[in-house]
Amino acid sequence: MNTRGQLRDKIVVITGASSGVGRASATVFAAEGAKVVVADIIEEPLAGGFGADEESSTAELIKSNGGDAVFVKCDVTKAGEVDAAVRAAVERYGRLDVMFNNAGVYRGGKLLDEFTEEDLQLCFDVNVKGTFLGTQAAIRQFRDQQRVSADNAGTIINLVSTAGLHGNLKQSVYNISKAAQANLTRCAALEYGPEGVRINGICPTFTKTALTRNLFDDTAFMENFTDSVPLKRWGETDDIAKLALFLASDASSYIHGALIPVDGGKSL
Numbered sequence: 001m002n003t004r005g006q007l008r009d010k011i012v013v014i015t016g017a018s019s020g021v022g023r024a025s026a027t028v029f030a031a032e033g034a035k036v037v038v039a040d041i042i043e044e045p046l047a048g049g050f051g052a053d054e055e056s057s058t059a060e061l062i063k064s065n066g067g068d069a070v071f072v073k074c075d076v077t078k079a080g081e082v083d084a085a086v087r088a089a090v091e092r093y094g095r096l097d098v099m100f101n102n103a104g105v106y107r108g109g110k111l112l113d114e115f116t117e118e119d120l121q122l123c124f125d126v127n128v129k130g131t132f133l134g135t136q137a138a139i140r141q142f143r144d145q146q147r148v149s150a151d152n153a154g155t156i157i158n159l160v161s162t163a164g165l166h167g168n169l170k171q172s173v174y175n176i177s178k179a180a181q182a183n184l185t186r187c188a189a190l191e192y193g194p195e196g197v198r199i200n201g202i203c204p205t206f207t208k209t210a211l212t213r214n215l216f217d218d219t220a221f222m223e224n225f226t227d228s229v230p231l232k233r234w235g236e237t238d239d240i241a242k243l244a245l246f247l248a249s250d251a252s253s254y255i256h257g258a259l260i261p262v263d264g265g266k267s268l
Contacts, residue, residue: 058071142197159201164201182203
């Protein structure tokens with residue numbers, strides 16, 4: 001692996017890292033020298049993604065390129081499993097430097113009155129509770145480390161969405177959960193910035209992953225959405241992974257509490 005070193009020897013936990021944005025971020029982080037804990041419900045990537053080498057797990061892909069990664073089974077809606085993912089990072093690598101709360105679910109295609117209570121609950125359980133638990137687990141570990149090294153406060157990145165910044169038609173339960181996640185990011189940044197913990201959110205629009213494959217394959221939807229984006233294309237997982245890399249690195253040391261759109265200008 002050609003390690004350029006922006007995250008040399010940093011220890012990172014990425015939830016939902018078996019597929020999509022999490023997988024892309026894990027490989028980019030590892031290429032920059034990070035040691036990565038791939039935390040997900042399943043180890044294998046979801047079928048229908050747009051990436052290469054989908055026969056290999058994320059950890060296997062990283063290790064085949066000379067990097068260091070380990071898979072840990074983690075359901076982000078369960079506090080014990082989130083804590084265990086952070087504990088695995090500490091037990092294997094000695095500490096935690098970056099927590100990337102990437103895991104998420106999407107529900108759309110219905111008017112508000114057509115969604116079920118289960119649709120709403122799922123979005124809140126994964127998108128909001130999962131980020132809440134991941135942030136709690138990271139903060140506890142960062143505080144433990146402060147007792148040993150005062151210059152190692154830590155960084156948290158949350159994968160939010162432009163859906164957390166404004167309304168959209170026919171995805172109310174998703175937007176509601178993402179708005180809560182956006183405010184979670186703001187509140188956490190206010191509370192833990194004084195302790196030296198940097199917390200930021202990334203806000204993509206539709207990105208080419210296995211979770212959006214059905215929308216991308218719908219020619220009418222794909223073309224209409226592409227036409228609505230000033231840059232005239234869908235997001236790629238690397239577009240998000242490279243911003244996550246920047247936010248995880250020391251190059252972004254004065255960026256805090258930001259919710260950064262990665263949307264080709266669509267929010268305009």
